[in-house]
Amino acid sequence: MTTATQPAPRDDTALLSAHGLTLGFDGRTVVPSLDVAFARGTVTSVIGPNGCGKSTLLRGLGRLLRPQAGRVALDGGDLAGMSSRATAQRMSILPQTPHAPSGLTVGELVARGRHPRQRWYQQFSHSDEGAIADALAATDIADLAATPLEDLSGGQRQRAWISMILAQETELMLLDEPTTYLDLAHQVDVLELVRRLNQDMGRTVVMVLHDISLAARYSDVIIAMRDGRIVAEGPPSDVITPELLWEVFGLRAEVIQEPTEGRPHVVPLGAGSVKSAAAPGMRAGLQVMSEADA
Template sequence: MSRLTARGLTLAYENRVVVEDLDLAVPDGKVTVIVGPNACGKSTTLRALGRLLKPVRGAVLLDGEELAKLPTKAIARSIGLLPQTPVAPEAITVADLVARGRQPHQAWWKQWSEEDERAVTEAMARTDVAALADRSVDELSGGQRQRVWIAMALAQETDLLLLDEPTTYLDIAHQVEVLDLVRRLNRSRGRTVVLVLHDLNQAARYADHLIAMKAGRVVTQGPPAEVVTDAMVRDVFGLPAVVVPDPVTGSPLVVPGAPWEDRDSAPAGAADQIEG
């Protein structure tokens, strides 16, 4: 089953087609990760799934209805989207920005409630930004800002959550924290999550469903153990590599070929490892 689907989707920026005739079904209740080389259309596809980009042809469907025909507020109550480069209003505090995630739940007859307060407090705690509540977002580091944006998306409390490169600007410890948070949201609350990630090993470790894109098309998709192979990495990324089991999780682990060395000074045979 899939609440969120794309049929015959063609996406473009002005006259430059980025994604063409794409069919996609996001598995309900799963963590889906989209991977692929730069400029392959993965972030563009995510923008279309969140109605930030109007299709040239085809349609995105939510519960069988075209996204383009649904009221914006209705979409915002079902789909939470964190784009790649969000922009915060000048001088806004962390608490106020996270609270904006509750706007889809507001109405003239229903103002700020205890439920809104709970959602914001919980989102800030989960992303470790509660101590920053009174700070201006402008003053924060890149990693801190990213966690605040994720908190805002979590406060929206939608069943579908779309995150475009949510680990950008984060150190390795916070990358793991964010991805573990995504996994917990999925496992404990049944959230359907779609992520765009650059790190193929992180994608293989955290995804239930992996989609590999190249040149605006889906090359392959399915469980990471079936998708991440030596041949796929070479075909999609142009990278000679071997895929071995992750020693911790058993998920596919991509080991690139040997780094370049000066053949005149390297030990015999060292530069030939994993070149095939």
């Protein structure tokens, strides 16, 4: 069994943490008694095979799913005890399949990101308008502001949702598969944006990604999950090893260092059974590639 390569950050350095967090639905436990912490100012990617609990964990951290047991803490305070408005001013979440009312335009959707910072008697300020404009520009969809969401392609719609949480201007962002429906160029655009928000504005980001190479390139910390449990966590170069990734995903691949930053990059070779203890003929340099979460 692979062990964690780096312990979770101590609570006194963590912006977000979970303690004994147990999550599930339909009478089934998906994530059993999990402890994890996310250090302030870092980008963390959660990887793992379909159905391993990645999205369930993110929903529990974002208060979209009530815990069966345990607690989530935001800056040391119990998240369950915070008001919805106070939480939304500090933490934004992009679910895997967000929904919006029929007929809503891109501009109207993005404007909703400002609601946690307004009172019922308050009109949009110059600050609100500036945040909306900046969010639309950051995702390159300013020209679509008047377009109904249902008229957009899948990739354009995904960028509109990302714009909404950018307009929310929270210090913590939870992103469940933010590159879904995007072509490769726009996947890179979104992740470059995430990196800029982290490096230039100090945003803390926790995201679920299915592409291990992109996760390795844009993350400070990788968390690998299987069967609702954390198998390993730490820097990408430590976590993305042939042994751990065969154990978690049951796929074989060459692993090389990408040339610009020396991060791990995956070249898949083939699949096996995740129940196998070892890959037949497995040799040094083999690595697996992750699958999308269900």
